Amino acid sequence: MTAxxxxxxxxxxxxxxxxxxxxxxxxxxxxxxxxxxxxxxxxPYRSSHFRHPHRSLIPVRDPEAVELSGPAFGVTxxxxxxxxxxxxxAGEPLGERITVTGRVLDRAGRPVRGQLVEVWQANAxxxxxxxxxxxxxxLDPNFTGFGRCLTDDDGGYSFTTVKPGAYPWRNHTNAWRPxxxxxxxxxxxxxxxxxxxxxxxxxxxxxxxxxIRSVTDQAARERLVSxxxxxxxxxxxxxxxxxxxxxxxxxxxxTEEEGDA
Amino acid sequence: xxxxxxxxxxxxxxxxxxxxxxxxSEVAPAGHPDTVTVHGYVxxxxxxxxxxxxxxxxxxxxxxxxxxxPGSLRRxxxxxxxxxxDGVDFTGFGRTPTDAAGRWFVRxxxxxxVPYLCAAVFARGLVHHLYTxxxxxxxxxxGAEAADPLLQSLDAERRATLIATRTDPxxxxxxxxxxxxxxxxxxxxx
Ligand SMILES: [Fe+2]
Numbered sequence: 001m002t003a004x005x006x007x008x009x010x011x012x013x014x015x016x017x018x019x020x021x022x023x024x025x026x027x028x029x030x031x032x033x034x035x036x037x038x039x040x041x042x043x044p045y046r047s048s049h050f051r052h053p054h055r056s057l058i059p060v061r062d063p064e065a066v067e068l069s070g071p072a073f074g075v076t077x078x079x080x081x082x083x084x085x086x087x088x089x090a091g092e093p094l095g096e097r098i099t100v101t102g103r104v105l106d107r108a109g110r111p112v113r114g115q116l117v118e119v120w121q122a123n124a125x126x127x128x129x130x131x132x133x134x135x136x137x138x139l140d141p142n143f144t145g146f147g148r149c150l151t152d153d154d155g156g157y158s159f160t161t162v163k164p165g166a167y168p169w170r171n172h173t174n175a176w177r178p179x180x181x182x183x184x185x186x187x188x189x190x191x192x193x194x195x196x197x198x199x200x201x202x203x204x205x206x207x208x209x210x211x212i213r214s215v216t217d218q219a220a221r222e223r224l225v226s227x228x229x230x231x232x233x234x235x236x237x238x239x240x241x242x243x244x245x246x247x248x249x250x251x252x253x254x255t256e257e258e259g260d261a
Numbered sequence: 262x263x264x265x266x267x268x269x270x271x272x273x274x275x276x277x278x279x280x281x282x283x284x285x286s287e288v289a290p291a292g293h294p295d296t297v298t299v300h301g302y303v304x305x306x307x308x309x310x311x312x313x314x315x316x317x318x319x320x321x322x323x324x325x326x327x328x329x330x331p332g333s334l335r336r337x338x339x340x341x342x343x344x345x346x347d348g349v350d351f352t353g354f355g356r357t358p359t360d361a362a363g364r365w366f367v368r369x370x371x372x373x374x375v376p377y378l379c380a381a382v383f384a385r386g387l388v389h390h391l392y393t394x395x396x397x398x399x400x401x402x403x404g405a406e407a408a409d410p411l412l413q414s415l416d417a418e419r420r421a422t423l424i425a426t427r428t429d430p431x432x433x434x435x436x437x438x439x440x441x442x443x444x445x446x447x448x449x450x451x
Contacts (some may be wrong), residue, residue, distance in 0.1 A: 047386030048330070051306070051311065052439065058414065059450075066320065067379050074332065076331055118280060132277075145279075182273060190374050195383055211273075
């Protein structure tokens with residue numbers, strides 16, 4: 001590596017929340033105003049340091065690019081049970097039962113139909129069913145925390161699960177992730193691929209979390225927070241949250257339509 | 262373009278029991294004589310392997326079709342388990358988590374009509390995935406290279422990061438370097 005490529009050292013271990021907060025403020029001040037996505041070079045999330053490119057991305061404007069098409073999924077790829085994360089074991093998982101529902105749209109507001117939505121999350125105590133998660137919170141034998149579904153004709157998706165717990169991580173001293181559900185989404189083109197996280201309204205940990213704060217624009221950050229929707233709550237059964245998702249990026253059909261216009 | 266997009270967030274460290282699926286790397290029907298293997302490391306800015314990354318690939322079928330087919334994660338309705346592709350339909354989609362040594366691979370059929378596989382890289386520490394392309398040198402004669410707008414836009418040194426190295430007649434090496442002097446070319450679509 002040349003000196004040019006050797007940036008400032010990664011932020012050291014053991015920073016306090018206050019020190020991370022000032023790094024967050026610094027990154028926010030340096031960010032492009034109104035940016036929709038987080039900058040890949042985001043010092044407050046310490047493990048981004050050696051994992052982001054230094055060079056600019058190369059724009060591809062070729063209308064024949066294969067990335068403007070994408071993989072297809074269908075009835076063979078999901079079962080009807082996959083959208084219910086509370087029904088994957090013999091017993092009921094512990095926690096607050098919730099449903100999470102929304103629509104997947106493209107940037108023109110058109111529904112993304114028949115595409116794969118995958119979710120994964122910690123259990124109600126804040127522990128993942130993953131060997132490397134050693135947070136001393138209990139595993140739940142009745143909860144794995146992974147689900148899939150296909151979007152319907154309206155772009156709609158729906159999952160039944162339990163509300164995930166907050167959990168500590170070692171980014172800095174006393175670092176806690178707010179409750180969140182990880183989402184993976186496919187659009188009609190590979191260039192619309194999205195992996196993101198959904199948060200819960202009113203979570204007191206949101207201002208302290210460098211992961212959601214990596215989205216430097218406040219309005220964009222708010223798009224990651226679901227809405228409590230009382231009409232989605234089911235009496236004597238579950239609480240309802242709504243979260244719509246808009247996929248970025250072009251797709252082939254778009255190019256054609258723009259060409260027609 | 263009226264709708265503001267949902268921001269990206271890192272895939273984090275704990276997707277391992279969720280996103281990978283059996284046969285995710287096996288895009289080619291088992292035993293197909295045209296099968297090629299593409300393999301390599303995902304490396305960080307220190308040159309260290311990245312054991313918690315996922316590489317997804319997408320490509321046209323050998324006949325050039327770009328519509329893809331369902332069935333990458335085909336399920337057994339009685340057990341719910343992923344039983345993998347049916348060996349008939351070519352889905353065009355692959356997903357491989359890197360192993361503990363930071364290595365990924367995909368076994369597939371050469372794409373029809375273009376000389377490359379599309380790839381997306383996700384990792385803990387990466388807040389927004391990265392796109393790149395794996396060009397297969399056997400499909401890249403002089404004409405194809407001259408006709409490829411992306412390769413033509415790059416100088417020789419940068420272009421080389423996108424071209425896999427053939428290590429035997431059916432095996433190609435393709436390392437993905439997230440950062441550094443020999444950083445892989447990453448792409449943006451807009
Ligand atoms: Fe998480």
